[in-house]
Amino acid sequence: MGKVEVNKQQKQATLLQAAFDLFTNKGFAKTTISDIASQSGLAKGTFYLYFKDKYDLRNKLTAHKASQLFVEAHAALLRSPVDGFENQMLFIMDYIIDRLEKEPKLLAFIAKNLSWGVFRSALAQPVPEESQQFYEYYMSQMEQSNIHCREPELMLFTIVELVGSTCYNCILLKQPVSMEEYRPWLREGIHRIFMMYTQ
Amino acid sequence: MGKVEVNKQQKQATLLQAAFDLFTNKGFAKTTISDIASQSGLAKGTFYLYFKDKYDLRNKLTAHKASQLFVEAHAALLRSPVDGFENQMLFIMDYIIDRLEKEPKLLAFIAKNLSWGVFRSALAQPVPEESQQFYEYYMSQMEQSNIHCREPELMLFTIVELVGSTCYNCILLKQPVSMEEYRPWLREGIHRIFMMYTQ
Amino acid sequence: MGKVEVNKQQKQATLLQAAFDLFTNKGFAKTTISDIASQSGLAKGTFYLYFKDKYDLRNKLTAHKASQLFVEAHAALLRSPVDGFENQMLFIMDYIIDRLEKEPKLLAFIAKNLSWGVFRSALAQPVPEESQQFYEYYMSQMEQSNIHCREPELMLFTIVELVGSTCYNCILLKQPVSMEEYRPWLREGIHRIFMMYTQ
Amino acid sequence: MGKVEVNKQQKQATLLQAAFDLFTNKGFAKTTISDIASQSGLAKGTFYLYFKDKYDLRNKLTAHKASQLFVEAHAALLRSPVDGFENQMLFIMDYIIDRLEKEPKLLAFIAKNLSWGVFRSALAQPVPEESQQFYEYYMSQMEQSNIHCREPELMLFTIVELVGSTCYNCILLKQPVSMEEYRPWLREGIHRIFMMYTQ
DNA sequence: CATGAATGAGTATTCATTCAT
DNA sequence: CATGAATGAATACTCATTCAT
Numbered sequence: 073m074g075k076v077e078v079n080k081q082q083k084q085a086t087l088l089q090a091a092f093d094l095f096t097n098k099g100f101a102k103t104t105i106s107d108i109a110s111q112s113g114l115a116k117g118t119f120y121l122y123f124k125d126k127y128d129l130r131n132k133l134t135a136h137k138a139s140q141l142f143v144e145a146h147a148a149l150l151r152s153p154v155d156g157f158e159n160q161m162l163f164i165m166d167y168i169i170d171r172l173e174k175e176p177k178l179l180a181f182i183a184k185n186l187s188w189g190v191f192r193s194a195l196a197q198p199v200p201e202e203s204q205q206f207y208e209y210y211m212s213q214m215e216q217s218n219i220h221c222r223e224p225e226l227m228l229f230t231i232v233e234l235v236g237s238t239c240y241n242c243i244l245l246k247q248p249v250s251m252e253e254y255r256p257w258l259r260e261g262i263h264r265i266f267m268m269y270t271q
Numbered sequence: 272m273g274k275v276e277v278n279k280q281q282k283q284a285t286l287l288q289a290a291f292d293l294f295t296n297k298g299f300a301k302t303t304i305s306d307i308a309s310q311s312g313l314a315k316g317t318f319y320l321y322f323k324d325k326y327d328l329r330n331k332l333t334a335h336k337a338s339q340l341f342v343e344a345h346a347a348l349l350r351s352p353v354d355g356f357e358n359q360m361l362f363i364m365d366y367i368i369d370r371l372e373k374e375p376k377l378l379a380f381i382a383k384n385l386s387w388g389v390f391r392s393a394l395a396q397p398v399p400e401e402s403q404q405f406y407e408y409y410m411s412q413m414e415q416s417n418i419h420c421r422e423p424e425l426m427l428f429t430i431v432e433l434v435g436s437t438c439y440n441c442i443l444l445k446q447p448v449s450m451e452e453y454r455p456w457l458r459e460g461i462h463r464i465f466m467m468y469t470q
Numbered sequence: 471m472g473k474v475e476v477n478k479q480q481k482q483a484t485l486l487q488a489a490f491d492l493f494t495n496k497g498f499a500k501t502t503i504s505d506i507a508s509q510s511g512l513a514k515g516t517f518y519l520y521f522k523d524k525y526d527l528r529n530k531l532t533a534h535k536a537s538q539l540f541v542e543a544h545a546a547l548l549r550s551p552v553d554g555f556e557n558q559m560l561f562i563m564d565y566i567i568d569r570l571e572k573e574p575k576l577l578a579f580i581a582k583n584l585s586w587g588v589f590r591s592a593l594a595q596p597v598p599e600e601s602q603q604f605y606e607y608y609m610s611q612m613e614q615s616n617i618h619c620r621e622p623e624l625m626l627f628t629i630v631e632l633v634g635s636t637c638y639n640c641i642l643l644k645q646p647v648s649m650e651e652y653r654p655w656l657r658e659g660i661h662r663i664f665m666m667y668t669q
Numbered sequence: 670m671g672k673v674e675v676n677k678q679q680k681q682a683t684l685l686q687a688a689f690d691l692f693t694n695k696g697f698a699k700t701t702i703s704d705i706a707s708q709s710g711l712a713k714g715t716f717y718l719y720f721k722d723k724y725d726l727r728n729k730l731t732a733h734k735a736s737q738l739f740v741e742a743h744a745a746l747l748r749s750p751v752d753g754f755e756n757q758m759l760f761i762m763d764y765i766i767d768r769l770e771k772e773p774k775l776l777a778f779i780a781k782n783l784s785w786g787v788f789r790s791a792l793a794q795p796v797p798e799e800s801q802q803f804y805e806y807y808m809s810q811m812e813q814s815n816i817h818c819r820e821p822e823l824m825l826f827t828i829v830e831l832v833g834s835t836c837y838n839c840i841l842l843k844q845p846v847s848m849e850e851y852r853p854w855l856r857e858g859i860h861r862i863f864m865m866y867t868q
Numbered sequence: 869c870a871t872g873a874a875t876g877a878g879t880a881t882t883c884a885t886t887c888a889t
Numbered sequence: 890c891a892t893g894a895a896t897g898a899a900t901a902c903t904c905a906t907t908c909a910t
Contacts, residue, residue, distance in 0.1 A: 117895070120880095513875045587844045713884090
């Protein structure tokens with residue numbers, strides 16, 4: 073990769089980071105291209121060399137952030153001695169919930185913009201410096217375990233949607249209860265869904 | 272209610288309906304006050320006699336539409352001979368899913384804007400021409416049945432969030448599968464959650 | 471006509487005049503909407519209440535100015551005792567050439583933007599405060615005179631195009647000669663064309 | 670001419686051709702330097718090695734295209750056995766009208782940008798691969814014929830302007846009539862102008 | 869109450885031009 | 890010579906909000 077190419081990569085990363093900071097602090101609608109450019113220390117025109125418009129940037133950013141979250145969870149899993157597929161699932165979900173509790177702005181950003189399609193493709197994206205991808209890993213674990221899961225993708229979908237939408241309410245809005253209070257119910261819910269697909 | 276009062280009600284309703292049509296067709300961001308006014312056949316200034324701004328209107332509209340959905344489901348339930356609390360729950364959810372499948376734009380609108388807080392209060396709002404309110408009914412049914420539910424609100428929350436977020440993906444985006452394909456899994460999921468809270 | 475309506479007419483006229491001044495002094499391309507608005511003493515947004523964009527304004531302005539020129543020439547003709555249709559034609563053309571020589575910026579503006587279609591319709595437009603229209607008058611004079619003209623519109627077209635394009639070069643660019651020097655040739659040319667269509 | 674020199678000539682020609690295509694299809698105002706560069710397969714910076722700016726290119730292009738037109742007409746004349754100066758003039762004009770009818774975009778481009786000054790100098794420019802120049806030829810023919818023309822340049826000017834401006838209307842806009850219908854009148858007009866200057 | 873003309877701050881987007889490679 | 894990434898000034902156009910009628 074030539075010098076120029078590296079430089080371009082850096083600029084794009086700078087823009088993404090600046091945009092994320094602004095989107096999460098001022099909100100997407102109130103963030104202007106000018107804001108993003110000046111926050112990045114780049115000229116306004118430069119923005120358009122990397123993204124078509126604000127929406128284009130948002131889409132790329134959402135997928136990137138969601139993927140990153142799973143990559144981190146996955147990395148943590150590999151460092152820990154959790155046994156059994158269900159426990160691994162719970163570990164991942166707990167990790168993610170913890171992370172979102174600590175960074176509610178990330179949660180707010182992801183929740184508003186993520187759909188299963190974007191999410192699914194983000195998980196399968198090859199992440200630089202992370203050869204293992206979560207989705208691939210998930211599927212292979214499923215097969216290797218003695219567990220017979222009838223619809224592994226639907227199971228993951230159901231769990232992720234349940235976790236995502238309840239996190240949004242409990243963590244960000246504390247509605248109807250805080251995540252602390254809801255978490256045991258959520259874990260039990262995940263367990264029941266797991267049983268349903270694998271029994 | 273005087274003539275003037277009725278007139279005002281009508282104008283407000285006209286504005287709400289026009290806004291709903293525009294929001295669902297052009298999107299919220301691309302709909303202007305001008306659009307709403309001219310679609311209503313009213314002057315721009317008139318808008319401000321009824322709503323503070325576009326966001327104010329959206330909030331009122333969201334609660335109104337979500338509530339209406341449950342009110343209709345509830346009314347349908349009263350007309351049908353479904354027995355048993357769980358079956359009534361399933362009936363309600365099925366009714367709502369059917370409705371959202373037929374009117375995906377309503378789904379898109381609600382999904383983007385509804386949080387549990389708004390939803391919860393919408394369900395408890397006194398609805399004109401509907402003395403019975405869904406939330407009240409739900410709670411009273413819970414008590415009257417022999418079923419002991421430990422956390423009725425959390426159960427409803429869990430079910431509604433699961434239904435809502437999976438509907439969004441399966442109906443609107445057909446991701447990861449169509450609602451037709453997902454529905455048996457969703458119903459079974461609801462059943463499991465029900466069991467979890469009432470066993 | 472109500473107060474509001476009169477006010478609107480005035481604003482439109484103000485914008486047209488401001489635009490004409492700017493177009494002829496700075497050129498069309500270098501004139502901005504902002505310029506036009508501030509020159510008019512109106513807000514930028516107001517411009518868009520009256521014209522779609524700069525091009526829309528230009529079209530209306532071109533037709534208006536061309537028409538005005540003929541209206542003036544025509545008014546002068548009515549005040550003078552010129553006899554015979556051909557002499558009247560020459561009077562009109564002389565009047566217009568004189569006028570354009572005195573106001574070369576008007577010439578520059580009209581010449582660049584006028585086509586026969588725009589011109590033709592401008593001449594037939596009912597001009598406020600000028601019931602007689604040039605084109606109508608021209609046609610009726612043609613019929614009333616003993617002269618038999620085979621193609622009156624083509625004759626007018628030919629003369630107007632010849633006058634227009636040579637004026638542009640001789641008056642504005644002094645190329646290949648000044649209008650003073652070219653004028654006798656041009657008058658003779660008009661005479662010959664007249665003969666050709668009426669002999 | 671060295672290899673490098675040839676290379677430069679080619680690049681300039683490529684840029685001119687690309688610009689002509691774009692100017693005639695998108696219009697001058699909407700064509701950007703970027704467009705011209707990418708259409709040429711060259712880099713944006715390269716443009717500035719050959720032209721000062723878009724206007725510089727346009728001027729060169731206009732003269733080039735107008736000159737080319739006459740060069741072609743002239744070449745065709747040399748291949749045909751037309752006798753008599755007036756007939757040669759008519760041949761040239763007919764050739765040009767035919768050509769413009771087939772390539773209306775060329776007409777639109779030339780008409781918008783050509784003035785007699787540019788035109789005159791373009792005709793006198795030494796054309797590569799064409800030792801004979803139109804203007805020179807025109808003047809020498811004039812002298813050699815027995816015809817006494819009082820103002821040969823004014824005659825050419827008058828005819829060219831008349832042809833040019835009527836072509837624009839009749840060919841491009843079909844106003845007030847098509848060129849097919851106008852052509853006999855135009856030829857007769859040219860004849861009359863010819864007579865006027867030479868009788 | 870209702871209107872809609874007027875406002876002008878706010879923003880996205882373009883594009884000629886430069887210059888380090 | 891040629892490149893094309895970066896720049897940032899320039900501008901068109903929108904739209905929420907006000908207020909005189």
